[in-house]
Amino acid sequence: MAAILLDVDGVFHISGEPIPGGADAVRRLRENGHRLRFVTNTTTRSRAEMAEELRRLGISLEEDEIQTTAAAAAHALAGRRVLALVMAAIVSDLEGMELVGEGADAVLLGGADETEETGRVFSYMNLARAFAELDAGAELYCLHKNAWWQTSRGPLLDAGVFVAGLEYAAGVEATVLGKPSAAFFEAALAALDADAEMTWMVGDDLYADIAGAQQFGLKTVLVRTGKFRPDEVEGSRIFPDAIVNSIAQLPDWLENQ
Numbered sequence: 001m002a003a004i005l006l007d008v009d010g011v012f013h014i015s016g017e018p019i020p021g022g023a024d025a026v027r028r029l030r031e032n033g034h035r036l037r038f039v040t041n042t043t044t045r046s047r048a049e050m051a052e053e054l055r056r057l058g059i060s061l062e063e064d065e066i067q068t069t070a071a072a073a074a075h076a077l078a079g080r081r082v083l084a085l086v087m088a089a090i091v092s093d094l095e096g097m098e099l100v101g102e103g104a105d106a107v108l109l110g111g112a113d114e115t116e117e118t119g120r121v122f123s124y125m126n127l128a129r130a131f132a133e134l135d136a137g138a139e140l141y142c143l144h145k146n147a148w149w150q151t152s153r154g155p156l157l158d159a160g161v162f163v164a165g166l167e168y169a170a171g172v173e174a175t176v177l178g179k180p181s182a183a184f185f186e187a188a189l190a191a192l193d194a195d196a197e198m199t200w201m202v203g204d205d206l207y208a209d210i211a212g213a214q215q216f217g218l219k220t221v222l223v224r225t226g227k228f229r230p231d232e233v234e235g236s237r238i239f240p241d242a243i244v245n246s247i248a249q250l251p252d253w254l255e256n257q
């Protein structure tokens with residue numbers, strides 16, 4: 001029996017539209033005795049909302065089976081004064097840090113979503129405020145540094161561009177809290193009490209999911225859904241252990257191992 005880390009966006013749904021066979025795959029993986037953890041770089045929904053969303057897709061799970069970047073931030077920044085440019089929905093998950101408008105110890109950037117809120121969170125005024133804090137010595141953290149993600153309307157620019165911009169302007173390097181950071185995978189393995197060599201990471205992102213997990217010693221399965229691009233795989237030097245059509249194929253593929 002294996003431990004399996006499952007990415008969510010692009011694996012189980014795209015913009016909320018279910019990818020066929022996902023719920024059934026989770027049920028079969030559980031029946032086969034595998035231990036599961038849902039590991040997501042989603043930065044626009046609280047853990048409770050994510051659990052609801054997955055249940056609407058027919059997946060049965062407990063809220064504490066979901067590992068989010070906000071939880072990683074809460075752990076890394078506990079007790080510190082933080083200027084947070086994040087979506088309102090995840091503020092409830094940032095427990096233990098003091099959210100401030102100035103005089104911050106750290107600046108925290110979240111991700112974009114498909115609504116107008118993205119434009120407000122990452123407004124010039126807010127980015128200039130963040131730059132001022134970094135210039136005064138605050139440390140830069142981000143929930144992820146993703147360049148783009150796949151939506152029902154096609155690829156959409158993510159907030160990695162703002163992280164890179166602030167790094168450039170302030171001459172600093174951001175600490176990434178979500179995938180592909182080692183700390184994120186470490187927390188997932190600890191939660192499952194699993195060894196890296198006995199654990200699979202399943203995702204649609206060649207860099208955050210596959211390369212990130214490989215660096216940490218996990219075995220990897222890339223799905224051909226979500227942001228999967230055949231050209232990107234062929235042009236990269238990243239070799240997942242397997243590529244399957246979708247999450248629906250995973251239970252059979254694992255059984256044949």
Ligand SMILES: [Mg+2]
Nearest residue numbers: 007009010204
């Ligand atoms: Mg994904």
